Amino acid sequence: MSYDIGNSLKHTALILGALVVILPFYFMLSYSLQSQREIETGLSPGGVNAGFFGSQSLVLDKDCLQANTPERKEIEVAKTSYPGKTEREIYNILLKEVETSCSSRPALMNYSMAFTKAPLLRYLLNGVIVTLSIFLIQVVVALPAAYALAKLRFLGRDFIFSIVLLCLLVPVHAIALPLYVILAKLGLTNTYAALIIPWTISVFGIFLMRQFFLTVPDDLIDAARMDGMSEFSIIWRVMLPTAVPALLAFGIFSVVAHWNDYFWPRVVITGDPNLFTPPLGMRVFKQDTEGDLHGPMMAVAVIVVAPLMIAFLMAQKRFIEGITFTGMK
Template sequence: MMNDTLSPGRILRLSVLTIGAIVFLAPYIFMISTAGKAQSDIFSSSLSLIPQTWFYVENFSKALSRVSMGSLLLNGVVVCGLILIVQVVVAIPCAYAMAKLSFRAARLMMALVMLGLLVPIHATALPLYVAFDKMSALNSYFALVAPFSISVFAIFLFLQFFRGIPDDLIHAARLDGMSETGIVMRVIVPNAWPAITAFSIFSVVAHWNDLFWPLIVVTNQAYATPPLGLLYFRAAEAGDDYGALMAATLIITLPLVLAFLFAQKRFVEGITMTGLKG
């Protein structure tokens, strides 16, 4: 038991994981440290993670007063929530049809899904912007949500998961008189929560942190999302006050960290089961 615990392979794995964790956590640790420093500490010649003078209260007060932080967080929740709901509602029936129903266009649909994974939002940004401008829909939740309402990644992820659900379970539901809609709602969705949770983390993190699209379609600060609000904060209000800027960044990133910690078990389970049942 002792030899297995201290085996070279195990030590190597733990060392690699520790180094990786330090690399990924270093920016966040630096951000927490900077959020509690005065300007003199931030621009001093010596690098120290522990602030010489604790300025957390002052920096967080500036962050909350210089921009409408509550409005930014609310916009982020509304936009990410609407995008996630629409994506899941659209993706689950599509993935179910491709995984469990037989129709002629199944291979074509699969090819389109794979092709869709290769098309970034940047490639369609200009025509989408022109379309929303013609519709007078800029500076609205609709402009922020609509381009992401169909997620080919969600369809692909759910497709891989649904392929692992036994066909006998679906056949039994049909023998009981369930419609295909009933099967999706009462059989597929209750068994798909690990995959839904895993995709929810991907979707919320991606759209909460997205700056590219809001920067294009939003000029009214009333509809600003958290990353766009930070841009306004830095350019218009904060100047070179990096302590307050880091405090604002912490406030905006904290919901993502808490959400991931809360859903971590389901997230790992969903990714593992989706990968094994491909």
């Protein structure tokens, strides 16, 4: 009996916690479907509670209306189709038409505006380019180094490994300022290179892969050498395949960190929207539309957050393992 009470208390606490955690996700999704009015008042036209989906009653896109308001010339042209009407009446008829064509359901409008008000596709593409380049370069640099540190004997090995451990102490964000000075001196700010270079080496990746390679039996490598494989091809054809689980964990860690990173892009990208990564683009979108376009803003947020969320929900075990595994140095 006491067990049951304790158990239900635990579940109650866990559920309450879960509700608080999920709250902003709920509203992000819900707001991305609603009109500005519904977001600000929580009420749909007619005063009913907007709920999750809102009423989806038509809303007018003011920019569209402004751009297409009937002009003198159009009224002249339309005169032939409406014989006997005054210009005022024709104007009103035309305006009605424009209003109808400029109205749409909030959900649709928010998500289309997310792509039209700012080059969101470009931001997403930049995000993909940057995160993937970073991960690939990190692997290309870290795997050979990790292999050498784990499996080859050479003078200075322990010293080099202790340097790796030393670098492990320094968070790259902490030394952002001198890195920025170097890149600025080289004229590299506002380039993809600036977004990628500071992350090309992951000392953490080297450390992780070294620890993993230590567990790979030497016989495997000796056999490959017996077959006449070069050390170089041993890395890519023998070690790499055995390292897939560790690489996957590291990949999740790396991609999540750099897809979400806002600070570094903010430092080195100033002004050129063609180079904005998703978080930076989102921040500028917010600035440009200050307080006015919550629905589209939330649609952008959903689109930026969704890829990782979906991947996470599909492979939660791997993600949690990946992040914990990589967290536990």
